[in-house]
Amino acid sequence: MTNDLIQLVEFALAGGPKGIRAAGRLMSLMEDSPWRLPELFRAWAQVREQDQSLSEQLPMPRLLLGITGAPGSGKSTLSDALVTAYREKNPDQKIGVIAVDPSSPFTGGAVLGDRVRMMRHATDKGVFIRSLSARGHLGGLTLGVKGVARVMGLIGCDVVIIETVGVGQSEVEVTQVADLVAVVLAPGQGDSIQMLKAGLMEIADLFVINKADREGSGTLYSQLLSSLQLSMDKKADPDVLLVSAVEKTGIDELIALLDKRTEDESANWPALREKRMYADVSESVLDQARMRLAKLLATSPEETKKIIEGSVTVQDVAQKLLEKASRDKVSAN
Numbered sequence: 001m002t003n004d005l006i007q008l009v010e011f012a013l014a015g016g017p018k019g020i021r022a023a024g025r026l027m028s029l030m031e032d033s034p035w036r037l038p039e040l041f042r043a044w045a046q047v048r049e050q051d052q053s054l055s056e057q058l059p060m061p062r063l064l065l066g067i068t069g070a071p072g073s074g075k076s077t078l079s080d081a082l083v084t085a086y087r088e089k090n091p092d093q094k095i096g097v098i099a100v101d102p103s104s105p106f107t108g109g110a111v112l113g114d115r116v117r118m119m120r121h122a123t124d125k126g127v128f129i130r131s132l133s134a135r136g137h138l139g140g141l142t143l144g145v146k147g148v149a150r151v152m153g154l155i156g157c158d159v160v161i162i163e164t165v166g167v168g169q170s171e172v173e174v175t176q177v178a179d180l181v182a183v184v185l186a187p188g189q190g191d192s193i194q195m196l197k198a199g200l201m202e203i204a205d206l207f208v209i210n211k212a213d214r215e216g217s218g219t220l221y222s223q224l225l226s227s228l229q230l231s232m233d234k235k236a237d238p239d240v241l242l243v244s245a246v247e248k249t250g251i252d253e254l255i256a257l258l259d260k261r262t263e264d265e266s267a268n269w270p271a272l273r274e275k276r277m278y279a280d281v282s283e284s285v286l287d288q289a290r291m292r293l294a295k296l297l298a299t300s301p302e303e304t305k306k307i308i309e310g311s312v313t314v315q316d317v318a319q320k321l322l323e324k325a326s327r328d329k330v331s332a333n
């Protein structure tokens, strides 16, 4: 298994059609088995033994940009416009997009729409798009997104955009993944200011008011500014930008702002990213341990029965399980 992974990492690094297929397989692996994320580090270390010119650590994108907001606010359209603008600005730099589909079955059409729209970039070899399904990943999706972002770093993406719906509607805590979080709001969505109250205000590094071509965007802009001024627990003055993702106005300004924020703030990111990496690895280890213990517990249903009957405590059974697990390991050696 691990040898497989090393080879996939080697192929992905080398690029070309084979490299793209390898990267896709690595992403699937990260999505399906997020606890395997640390194996990427191990594979990188092994690949690097053969080639000392490689960086010590698995390369990371310069910027992981979270884009969040209510469904319909224009996140996908904005991601698309950003990808185009980034690519035009610097054709040498690769861009990644991770789109997390909302799990609600009512949004099935929009999800398909996303895929269709992103197909525009299908022929651009510098753009990598991956959509992840939020279904069936309860709990594990954040780690899965991190794994996919890591693979995008491996293949040399400069910026990776992570699109998710806002807090409370998605299992992804975008703040745990992204360096900067842009919250998208749009006029004609009664729930915009409501969304802010539901926690989006706290996570925003910047606000993008989209659909500037529509009536009401100016009002929303001033509403937002006054809410921000009223808010006591706001971050230090988040930036607010008015854009139209469809008419492509304000996009260059948005990129300039993102570049500036990255330049100003990225000195803090290595420490932050390292802290997250430790947390991810811990989570992977705990996931592994939990899976092993769960398997063991399933083979002794009588223990569970005894707990229900009241003859043993949960602590007793947990202790027994841990002992059995460590004995099994010894005999497995």
Ligand SMILES: Nc1nc2c(ncn2[C@@H]2O[C@H](COP(=O)(O)OP(=O)(O)O)[C@@H](O)[C@H]2O)c(=O)[nH]1
Pocket (backbone or CB within 6 Å): 069, 070, 071, 072, 073, 074, 075, 076, 077, 078, 110, 113, 210, 211, 212, 213, 214, 243, 244, 245, 246, 247
């Ligand atoms: N008028 C206008 N419509 C937009 C703009 N951006 C997105 N839309 C439309 O809003 C709808 C939802 O956009 P989408 O990107 O799928 O939103 P998401 O659910 O947040 O990803 C689509 O019909 C878009 O064409 C914009 O700047 N102006």
Ligand SMILES: [Mg+2]
Pocket (backbone or CB within 6 Å): 075, 076, 077, 114, 163
């Ligand atoms: Mg979308």
